[in-house]
Amino acid sequence: MFLGVTLLIALIILPFGLGSYGLSLMISVLIFGLFAMSLDILIGYTGLVSFNHATFFGVGAYVVAILFYRGWDNFWLALPAAVAASVLLATVLGLVVLRSSGPYFLMITLAFGQMIFALAWKWRTFTGGDDGLPGIPRPDLGFPVSMWNEQNFYYLVLVFICLSFLLLRQLFRLPLGRAIIGVKESESRMQALGYNTWLLKYLAYVIAAGFAGLAGVLYVYYNGFISPQELNWTMSGMAILMVVIGGTGTLVGPVLGAGIILILQNLLSAYTERWPLVIGMLFVICVIHVKDGIAGYVMKLWEKGWKGYESPGSEKPN
Amino acid sequence: MKALEVRSLTKYYGEFQVLKNVSFSVEPGERRAIIGPNGAGKTTLFNIISGTLKPTLGKIFFFHRDVTYMSAYRRSRLGIGRTFQITNLFFNLSLMDNINLALQISNSSLNLEEFLRSWGFWEKRRTRVGNLSYGEQRQVELLLALAQSPKLILLDEPTAGMSPVETEAITRIITELPRDITILIIEHDMEVVFTLADSITVLHYGQILCEGTKEQVKSDPRVKEVYLGTAGEEV
Ligand SMILES: Nc1ncnc2c1ncn2[C@@H]1O[C@H](COP(=O)(O)OP(=O)(O)O)[C@@H](O)[C@H]1O
Numbered sequence: 001m002f003l004g005v006t007l008l009i010a011l012i013i014l015p016f017g018l019g020s021y022g023l024s025l026m027i028s029v030l031i032f033g034l035f036a037m038s039l040d041i042l043i044g045y046t047g048l049v050s051f052n053h054a055t056f057f058g059v060g061a062y063v064v065a066i067l068f069y070r071g072w073d074n075f076w077l078a079l080p081a082a083v084a085a086s087v088l089l090a091t092v093l094g095l096v097v098l099r100s101s102g103p104y105f106l107m108i109t110l111a112f113g114q115m116i117f118a119l120a121w122k123w124r125t126f127t128g129g130d131d132g133l134p135g136i137p138r139p140d141l142g143f144p145v146s147m148w149n150e151q152n153f154y155y156l157v158l159v160f161i162c163l164s165f166l167l168l169r170q171l172f173r174l175p176l177g178r179a180i181i182g183v184k185e186s187e188s189r190m191q192a193l194g195y196n197t198w199l200l201k202y203l204a205y206v207i208a209a210g211f212a213g214l215a216g217v218l219y220v221y222y223n224g225f226i227s228p229q230e231l232n233w234t235m236s237g238m239a240i241l242m243v244v245i246g247g248t249g250t251l252v253g254p255v256l257g258a259g260i261i262l263i264l265q266n267l268l269s270a271y272t273e274r275w276p277l278v279i280g281m282l283f284v285i286c287v288i289h290v291k292d293g294i295a296g297y298v299m300k301l302w303e304k305g306w307k308g309y310e311s312p313g314s315e316k317p318n
Numbered sequence: 319m320k321a322l323e324v325r326s327l328t329k330y331y332g333e334f335q336v337l338k339n340v341s342f343s344v345e346p347g348e349r350r351a352i353i354g355p356n357g358a359g360k361t362t363l364f365n366i367i368s369g370t371l372k373p374t375l376g377k378i379f380f381f382h383r384d385v386t387y388m389s390a391y392r393r394s395r396l397g398i399g400r401t402f403q404i405t406n407l408f409f410n411l412s413l414m415d416n417i418n419l420a421l422q423i424s425n426s427s428l429n430l431e432e433f434l435r436s437w438g439f440w441e442k443r444r445t446r447v448g449n450l451s452y453g454e455q456r457q458v459e460l461l462l463a464l465a466q467s468p469k470l471i472l473l474d475e476p477t478a479g480m481s482p483v484e485t486e487a488i489t490r491i492i493t494e495l496p497r498d499i500t501i502l503i504i505e506h507d508m509e510v511v512f513t514l515a516d517s518i519t520v521l522h523y524g525q526i527l528c529e530g531t532k533e534q535v536k537s538d539p540r541v542k543e544v545y546l547g548t549a550g551e552e553v
């Protein structure tokens with residue numbers, strides 16, 4: 001709790017201490033942080049390693065851009081429409097991909113992700129093909145605060161990521177969310193207790209897609225441009241790295257993971273083209289040595305350092 | 319009225335026939351032990367009754383209702399509870415969260431605190447289940463199934479790996495369960511079987527070798543030959 005408030009205050013005062021370069025990097029971190037947080041619903045809470053999460057991020061972004069190109073530029077209409085499109089696609093895709101589990105689930109999600117990537121590439125009239133859709137302006141929220149100002153846009157993104165976090169944290173305290181966690185822990189036991197585990201996984205898949213769509217919306221408004229590249233498996237893979245490095249099953253961890261990866265990428269790419277190698281090594285270290293990711297590691301230090309040695313807590317760290 | 323009826327059950331794993339034309343039935347309130355050497359097909363039989371596996375041939379009736387093609391979770395809602403031979407709990411969740419997952423879906427009126435107190439587990443409610451001792455975990459295995467207030471409960475080797483003291487404790491718990499729960503128990507410890515069960519079914523290489531009251535099964539020459547020949551030791 002205290003840790004969370006500290007983090008929030010830090011994020012609120014951060015823009016005052018950053019130059020324009022740092023600020024724009026932080027906006028990316030928050031947007032990708034939200035994207036990774038939404039994937040954590042699947043990886044960390046449901047036990048599904050999905051490899052097409054970028055599909056829903058990309059669809060959210062494309063819907064905003066396509067609507068804009070057709071003259072619909074109202075933010076308060078485009079946002080729910082984009083999220084709804086991601087959710088709708090997930091309700092259809094989920095029916096197919098959730099027939100398999102384990103490594104097969106990973107493969108089939110990858111396959112469908114690449115199919116939709118190819119579709120965005122080929123369907124020029126709608127998506128602009130490989131040229132993408134450039135020139136998406138910052139949103140007009142309808143009140144006199146300009147989103148062209150980086151600082152204001154930063155706070156807009158911050159509000160959305162905080163709201164998403166609070167919603168999701170609440171979800172995993174409700175019976176539905178507890179049941180989703182139960183599926184990750186033991187699907188066979190959940191069935192023996194009378195849960196329709198297929199339905200629980202399906203709901204998680206759809207919810208995760210909705211939040212990924214929201215991240216995509218913020219992304220396209222920020223970036224001003226969307227291309228098929230954002231739907232590619234590399235995007236899904238990067239989100240997985242962010243979740244694992246940051247810490248699965250924590251919601252906040254993946255945001256830290258996004259920060260670490262994007263900042264490293266920015267720092268390193270100035271010196272070497274081989275920056276993915278460094279991130280890959282970091283991933284391996286996290287998988288082998290810090291099983292709970294950076295967030296889990298920080299929580300452990302925190303409990304040792306400040307709280308002393310209390311009896312091991314039973315609740316999951318949120 | 320039968321609580322459970324298994325009719326001509328046959329199961330193949332590929333070419334390998336695990337169950338061969340198995341038929342038996344259990345009365346409401348009855349306590350039936352299923353015994354037989356390792357690999358006899360006992361766990362497979364439980365998986366088919368609970369719905370985790372589909373039979374190759376044959377039918378399952380639960381209180382005269384054909385449940386053969388019903389999914390596992392629906393059977394559970396009808397009142398078929400089970401435990402697992404290999405401890406199968408929500409290890410990263412607290413004991414309280416484990417039991418709550420059972421309570422929140424069942425339509426039983428059990429209260430968490432009363433339930434955990436009555437089993438002497440209230441003080442440990444906040445403990446992560448993975449941190450409980452093995453003996454305690456085997457008890458929680460049973461508690462989870464009981465928390466859903468089943469009509470029929472399938473117990474797959476509840477005493478497996480337990481010390482003699484723990485075995486005695488869990489045997490007492492099962493013995494003292496209310497009689498409106500029908501019990502099917504797989505058990506290797508013959509002392510436990512003779513304490514708990516009203517009747518016994520002996521499964522041998524996927525076939526029912528013999529079936530009857532404790533006394534009948536004890537004195538059956540075929541059982542003596544292939545099973546009790548090793549005189550009540552674990553087989
Ligand atoms: N999923 C499976 N695939 C193939 N063979 C299996 C499978 N599960 C169990 N068996 C085999 O079926 C036989 C019966 O297993 P099981 O029902 O677990 O026996 P029991 O519980 O009586 O020890 C064993 O020979 C086992 O190796």
Ligand SMILES: [Mg+2]
Nearest residue numbers: 360361362403
């Ligand atoms: Mg077995």
